[in-house]
Amino acid sequence: MGRALVTQQALHDHVLRLGQLHPPIPLGSVDRTVRRPDLVRDQFGPVVDYLARVELEVERNVLELLRLLPRANETDRMFYAEVWHPQETHHGLILDRLQQDLGRPPATTDTRTVSAKIRVLGALSHLRPVHEVTRLLYYLTGAATEKSAVLAYTRLSAGMRRLGETAIARTIIDPIKRQEPGHFAYYALAARSMMQHRLLAPWQLHLARVLRRRSFGLVGANDRAQTADFGALVHRLELTDELPAYAHQISVVERELLWARHEGMHVPQYVLKALEEAVDLHAKGGATPRATGGPRRSR
Numbered sequence: 695m696g697r698a699l700v701t702q703q704a705l706h707d708h709v710l711r712l713g714q715l716h717p718p719i720p721l722g723s724v725d726r727t728v729r730r731p732d733l734v735r736d737q738f739g740p741v742v743d744y745l746a747r748v749e750l751e752v753e754r755n756v757l758e759l760l761r762l763l764p765r766a767n768e769t770d771r772m773f774y775a776e777v778w779h780p781q782e783t784h785h786g787l788i789l790d791r792l793q794q795d796l797g798r799p800p801a802t803t804d805t806r807t808v809s810a811k812i813r814v815l816g817a818l819s820h821l822r823p824v825h826e827v828t829r830l831l832y833y834l835t836g837a838a839t840e841k842s843a844v845l846a847y848t849r850l851s852a853g854m855r856r857l858g859e860t861a862i863a864r865t866i867i868d869p870i871k872r873q874e875p876g877h878f879a880y881y882a883l884a885a886r887s888m889m890q891h892r893l894l895a896p897w898q899l900h901l902a903r904v905l906r907r908r909s910f911g912l913v914g915a916n917d918r919a920q921t922a923d924f925g926a927l928v929h930r931l932e933l934t935d936e937l938p939a940y941a942h943q944i945s946v947v948e949r950e951l952l953w954a955r956h957e958g959m960h961v962p963q964y965v966l967k968a969l970e971e972a973v974d975l976h977a978k979g980g981a982t983p984r985a986t987g988g989p990r991r992s993r
């Protein structure tokens with residue numbers, strides 16, 4: 695594979711380092727100066743809302759993870775419990791407070807519902823061969839999610855600066871943005887390590903490809919309304935004309951590990967299709983008629 699071997703020790707050290715370098719962002723470190731709340735709300739209100747919700751829903755993601763990976767190893771446990779969960783929760787709290795400072799309602803989150811799909815896969819994961827497939831898919835999902843976050847925060851930071859909202863950019867978006875690449879690196883390294891150690895037989899890899907293709911979803915888009923909201927985020931961050939490049943970036947790990955031998959797969963079609971669908975749904979005015987900007991249920 696032409697890359698250094700990723701050992702369990704290296705993963706463990708990566709997690710320790712992340713914990714030491716990136717404690718959760720203190721809520722008190724935020725400069726809550728907003729120069730033009732009306733303008734920020736108009737331009738980026740839906741983006742802040744989406745990101746706040748997704749960050750706060752890590753509560754549910756932990757429940758999902760416990761179902762999906764009943765045999766999660768100690769490094770995975772340490773990563774999600776001691777690094778990822780506390781950091782993401784603070785991202786969510788800070789963003790949710792920002793949107794309320796902008797005069798928007800707090801995020802409507804679902805922190806408890808574990809979907810039937812996940813419960814079924816979780817039940818099957820009690821069989822060790824399935825567990826390892828699920829574990830690879832979990833890392834690939836994590837990598838795509840974290841890469842999406844990096845892209846979104848990069849665009850949002852630039853957008854806030856363009857509006858002259860340097861306090862928001864400097865004390866909210868940039869500190870959050872700095873914590874996401876370490877999460878991405880964890881999932882990328884963990885997935886690569888599984889492949890390097892040949893933990894999956896060919897039939898398991900085949901199953902992983904089939905499941906990935908069928909189950910790929912954009913982060914936080916669990917129904918049609920949320921998918922349309924993702925489309926709104928893409929639109930507000932001016933990514934609509936860059937969907938292939940966007941898909942290319944968020945699929946970087948799965949292209950390397952699942953599809954490297956499938957020549958011509960520059961971008962997995964299921965990733966690009968999901969993005970196009972979200973943009974389409976948004977362009978059509980969302981999945982269901984509802985007042986723009988108002989509070990709503992997330993499912």
Ligand SMILES: [Fe+2]
Nearest residue numbers: 749782785843
């Ligand atoms: Fe985050």
Ligand SMILES: [Fe+2]
Nearest residue numbers: 840843874877
């Ligand atoms: Fe993250």
